[in-house]
Amino acid sequence: MKTTFGKTAMVLAILLMAAVIVTGCNDGSNNNEEADPAEEPEEIARESLMREDLVYENNYLSEIDMEVFWQFNEENETLNMRLESPSAGWIAIGFEPSTRMEDAQIIIGGFAENEDPAVEEHIGTAPTSHEQIETAYIEEYSGERQEEHTIIEFVVPLDEDSRYDLTAGEEYEIILAYHDESDNFLQRHSQRTSTEIEF
Numbered sequence: 001m002k003t004t005f006g007k008t009a010m011v012l013a014i015l016l017m018a019a020v021i022v023t024g025c026n027d028g029s030n031n032n033e034e035a036d037p038a039e040e041p042e043e044i045a046r047e048s049l050m051r052e053d054l055v056y057e058n059n060y061l062s063e064i065d066m067e068v069f070w071q072f073n074e075e076n077e078t079l080n081m082r083l084e085s086p087s088a089g090w091i092a093i094g095f096e097p098s099t100r101m102e103d104a105q106i107i108i109g110g111f112a113e114n115e116d117p118a119v120e121e122h123i124g125t126a127p128t129s130h131e132q133i134e135t136a137y138i139e140e141y142s143g144e145r146q147e148e149h150t151i152i153e154f155v156v157p158l159d160e161d162s163r164y165d166l167t168a169g170e171e172y173e174i175i176l177a178y179h180d181e182s183d184n185f186l187q188r189h190s191q192r193t194s195t196e197i198e199f
Helices: 001-027
Strands: 058-061 067-073 078-085 091-095 103-111 119-124 127-131 142-146 150-157 173-176 191-198
Touching: 078 091, 103 142, 103 150, 119 142, 119 150
Parallel strands: none
Antiparallel strands: 058 067, 067 078, 078 150, 091 103, 091 173, 103 119, 119 127, 142 150, 173 191
C-alpha cells in the first residue's frame, strides 16, 4: 500500500506541475491576433477634386488642424495643392515669409456669394498685412464646403514666368491660416501658424 500510495502521489504531483506550467504560458493573449483597426495609421491620400487621375500622397497636418496636400507634376511644371480646414471660412497658405507674413507669397481660397470657389493671390506687405497682386498666376482651382469643413484645390505654375519657385525635396518656410466663418479675404484670421515643410 505504501508503494502504491507513493506512486500515486508522485503522478499527481507531476500532473499538477504540468498544469501550472501550461497555465503560466497561456495568459489568455493571442500573439497572432490581428491589430485593432482603430490603431492602424489613418490613410492620408486624397483624390483630387479637379482630376480623376490625381491622388495626393504627400500630406502635412498642422497644429491648427489645417491640412496641406501636394503633388508635383514635373512634366507640366506645376504643383497641385489641396488645403483643408475645420472651418466655414477662407483658407490660406503663404510661402517664404521674411517676418511673420511680410514678403510671403500668399494664396487665399474661399467661396463667393454665389457659392462658387474663389482664389486670390496676395503678397505680404508687412508683418501683419497683405494685399492682392495685379497678376494672377493661378488659373485652375476648385473647392468644396460641407458644414464646418472647407477644401480648396489649385494648380501652382512653376515655369519661368511664374512668381512661385518651389522644388520637390526642398524645405520651405510656410504660413497657414483660416477664418472660422468669413469668406472675406481681408478679414483677420481665426487661426494661424507657421512651420517648415519639406516638399
